[in-house]
Amino acid sequence: MPATDDSVASLPPLSLYVHIPWCVQKCPYCDFNSHNLKGGLPESEYISHLLDDLTQDLPLVTIDGEMREVSTIFIGGGTPSLLSVAGMQRLIDGIAARIPLSPSAEITMEANPGTVEADKFIGFEKAGINRISVGVQSFDEQHLKALGRIHDSTQATSAIELAKRLPLRSFNLDLMHGLPNQSVEDAMQDLHKAIALAPPHLSWYQLTIEPNTSFYSKPPTLPDDDILWEIQERGHQILSAAGYEQYEISAYAKKGQQCQHNLNYWRFGDYLGIGCGAHGKITRMAKQMPKRAEQDAAANTNIVPEYEILRTVKVKHPKGYMDLTRSYMDKVIPVESDDLAFEFFMNRFRIMEACPKAEFTKNTGRELSSIELQHLKKAESMKLITSNTEEWQLTDTGKRYLNSLLDLFV
Known part of the structure; x- marks a missing residue:
């Protein structure tokens, strides 16, 4: 079920x-x-x-x-x-x-x-x-x-x-x-x-x-x-x-x-990846990883401790993948707080629909910090995006110079 x-x-x-x-x-x-x-x-x-x-x-x-x-x-x-x-x-x-x-x-x-x-x-x-x-x-x-x-x-x-x-x-x-x-x-x-x-x-x-x-x-x-x-x-x-x-x-x-x-990829949704070299992105709740949640809370990070985001990578070569003596999983990588803004916007600005500002916190588990706001304001001043109280929108210039827009968050 x-x-x-x-x-x-x-x-x-x-x-x-x-x-x-x-x-x-x-x-x-x-x-x-x-x-x-x-x-x-x-x-x-x-x-x-x-x-x-x-x-x-x-x-x-x-x-x-x-x-x-x-x-x-x-x-x-x-x-x-x-x-x-x-x-x-x-x-x-x-x-x-x-x-x-x-x-x-x-x-x-x-x-x-x-x-x-x-x-x-x-x-x-x-x-x-x-x-x-x-x-x-x-x-x-x-x-x-x-x-x-x-x-x-x-x-x-x-x-x-x-x-x-x-x-x-x-x-x-x-x-x-x-x-x-x-x-x-x-x-x-x-x-x-x-x-x-x-x-x-x-x-x-x-x-x-x-x-x-x-x-x-x-x-x-x-x-x-x-x-x-x-x-x-x-x-x-x-x-x-x-x-x-x-x-x-x-x-x-x-x-x-x-x-x-x-669309689920670009909206920063979750996905399991199975097969040779397949990548996945999974949001785990605190009840699934209590030790990590406790560590983040104790460190007073700006990650909301209700959940964390993991990147997974499977064994790449068919011969290694089908080797029964090893796991299919090659890597499990927690996405660090400092990388979340880049990962979110790298995906979200690939699609033309407006991005609700509330979606950032909902899908990353963290609040917009002064750093992200600074980058977004610079993107707006460069006419790569527009902004109002509710959402961001990619401009025609932003479509043409998408890499320049994403570079702001690196």
């Missing part, structure tokens, strides 16, 4: 992230924890470990013998659509048997158009997936090749058309811009093709070169800053005219079609 204590209701919503670490081929721009599939997929073994991992995490979300309820699940990777339908069914059934799921839980699975056949999409939906995120990235064959994608534009279109025919709650189309040697017109052509497929949700984000990627070792020629800005400006206008609302820095959605899982 889900926890029903009134104090539990004051905690942020709880989500679950599930990581599937394998891909047919790792893309040269990808810095996620993914590994080329060599030989057969160890599906049954890995799913057993995922479910055991979840079982080991349950004490983190159990209060007075009752578990908190999960409101969203996101199965990411890697390439989760490599799993068989039977494997996906076992995974979702196993999760539901271990932790309470909201009757209206959003359950998202990432899919690569090159690893999905019609029967699998239909089977995934029957297994409980009610939202699919299709990693298209581009409809241009040359750009797909440069990005190391294993699908072509025909497969991408077919995958989206299939998603449209399924009785899903929603689906997302992932599209990138700022690709190697991409012109403004190339980017707009991609965007027009995506909009023509009428996805309820469209993630539209700029390619960035990250450390520990093939592109970082051998950087491709990317569009200059002026072209990138023109792509973003024209793209935003096109998406807005097509009825899409920008609700997050890199995400657009039709009315009522925002990704609830991502």
